[in-house]
Amino acid sequence: MIELEQAAFGWPEAAPVWAEVSLRVQPGEKLVLLGANGGGKSTLLQLLGALVFPTAGRYRYDGEAVTPARARRTDWARRFRREVGLLFQHPEAMLFNPTVRDEIGYGPRRLGLPDAERRIGEWAARLRIDHLLDKPPFLLSGGEKQRLALACVLVMEPRLLLLDEPLAHLDPRTAGFLLDWLAQSPATVITSTHQLASAPRLGARALVLAGGGLAHDGPLAAALADTALLARAELA
Numbered sequence: 001m002i003e004l005e006q007a008a009f010g011w012p013e014a015a016p017v018w019a020e021v022s023l024r025v026q027p028g029e030k031l032v033l034l035g036a037n038g039g040g041k042s043t044l045l046q047l048l049g050a051l052v053f054p055t056a057g058r059y060r061y062d063g064e065a066v067t068p069a070r071a072r073r074t075d076w077a078r079r080f081r082r083e084v085g086l087l088f089q090h091p092e093a094m095l096f097n098p099t100v101r102d103e104i105g106y107g108p109r110r111l112g113l114p115d116a117e118r119r120i121g122e123w124a125a126r127l128r129i130d131h132l133l134d135k136p137p138f139l140l141s142g143g144e145k146q147r148l149a150l151a152c153v154l155v156m157e158p159r160l161l162l163l164d165e166p167l168a169h170l171d172p173r174t175a176g177f178l179l180d181w182l183a184q185s186p187a188t189v190i191t192s193t194h195q196l197a198s199a200p201r202l203g204a205r206a207l208v209l210a211g212g213g214l215a216h217d218g219p220l221a222a223a224l225a226d227t228a229l230l231a232r233a234e235l236a
């Protein structure tokens with residue numbers, strides 16, 4: 001489903017954040033993305049979500065190269081946005097509608113999903129923000145904004161979920177809901193986190209970014225037992 005081949009990414013006028021990243025992810029896999037602050041986890045998730053593109057190497061989604069030219073094609077972009085959901089690290093970055101209802105409904109309505117209104121009610125209830133549906137998102141608390149941002153992504157029931165530190169602002173009950181929901185979801189999920197204690201519930205395969213590259217791609221248990229790797233990735 002996802003294939004990175006010797007991929008690198010650097011922001012304009014800066015050294016590459018990481019380079020020579022090669023990776024294959026099969027449908028339904030659950031991966032945990034670990035690494036130090038500034039190690040490039042968010043950047044990798046943004047690249048997999050086609051918000052930025054490799055500066056070297058290749059990214060293929062379902063066998064097709066993800067390039068700026070392809071992303072400009074409306075038919076391709078529409079299908080990709082329908083299938084791929086990216087939860088930003090800072091929920092404010094993705095909230096811009098006048099009400100919580102419009103915010104959750106933005107994706108389903110824009111893509112013309114016939115059951116958009118049912119989905120809005122269902123996901124608002126699941127994330128316990130149904131009492132806030134008529135409120136402007138900017139009036140929500142930090143945790144409520146995070147739940148809203150999650151609802152906006154999950155309402156699309158994506159095939160590929162890219163979650164950037166989703167547990168950061170959540171209360172234990174909402175975090176528990178998310179972890180349980182992810183465990184039964186058929187979606188492919190890549191989740192970045194600094195919370196090593198919760199990591200085993202997010203996936204059995206770990207990607208560790210360290211030293212400008214992918215320092216580990218393999219069992220999470222092996223990564224957590226590797227003290228030298230954890231030190232390199234500033235995780236311990």
Ligand SMILES: Nc1ncnc2c1ncn2[C@@H]1O[C@H](COP(=O)(O)OP(=O)(O)OP(=O)(O)O)[C@@H](O)[C@H]1O
Pocket residue numbers: 011012014017035036037038039040041042043044089
């Ligand atoms: N939009 C941007 N423009 C320029 N540089 C950026 C941008 N976003 C991130 N960077 C830089 O890219 C590097 C990687 O940042 P990134 O946010 O991907 O790291 P991260 O692993 O997610 O970090 P954290 O754990 O702190 O969230 C950092 O040096 C950061 O300053």
